[in-house]
Amino acid sequence: MSAPARFKNRVKVSERHGAGEWAIEKVALLILMPLAVWVASTALTLTGVGHAGVLAWFANGLNATLAAITAVVFFGFASLAWKVIVEDYIHRPGNKALLLGLINIVCLVLAAASVFFIVRLATGSVPLPAGV
């Protein structure tokens, strides 16, 4: 049974979810626009500076923070964008749920790994595998 219909400006409001995901995807994309310019300029800066140069760059707190924000926002955006693509082409409920679950897991793991490595680089931790 569906809830009673709600109206906004005399237009029926959707009974389903989806608008929230759309808005989050757009906000993430908006945040990524200046970050993409920053990534491009960073690529110019870091090309050919060597291991020590890159570590010095990560030792700057602003650089490390922006890198972590970029990684988390991008993989969040990617999971939603892939969801849109999958929902356009995959229509069997089982396959769709399986793919969306896999996409979310992959994006979550990549975001977590990014933050893990960025924190290690920013704090100048000993090279991995540490303690072996």
Added chain:
Amino acid sequence: MSSPSPVSGDARDDQTGRFVRQPNGRVRPLSPHLQIWRWHITMTASILFRVTIGAATVGAAMLVGWLAVLASGPDAHAALAACAASPLGLLVGIGLTWVLFSFLLNGGRHLINDTGAGLTVPSANLLSHIAVWGPFVLTAIFWIVLFASGKVSL
């Protein structure tokens, strides 16, 4: 001889509910697809954005791999840097910068269109042309700067 089935191809495996029985008795999709529409630059921009998002995800995964190598010390990084400086490595690098600029310009186009702006035919065409061709221009400038500054050489 039996008459051919009116249901053929994709219609037999319809997952979408798009297929309907037309007045001539044949089952055909309700809406036409890419092979029916006259090609337009807005379609190219839209398709390229999807391709870009897929490629950007792969590129981001490669960047996470780069972080892992950096965190594994100077020796591992030197090995990766040698790979990246090879012709194949440069090709991948050029591809990734194209993806980055395509993401930037197509993302900008999409955000403008999402507000309801830029949807007249001339402005939609203009934004699409920028999103399709801009990445090639920006990628060329990017690598000319890298080669000219001596940071990259063949």
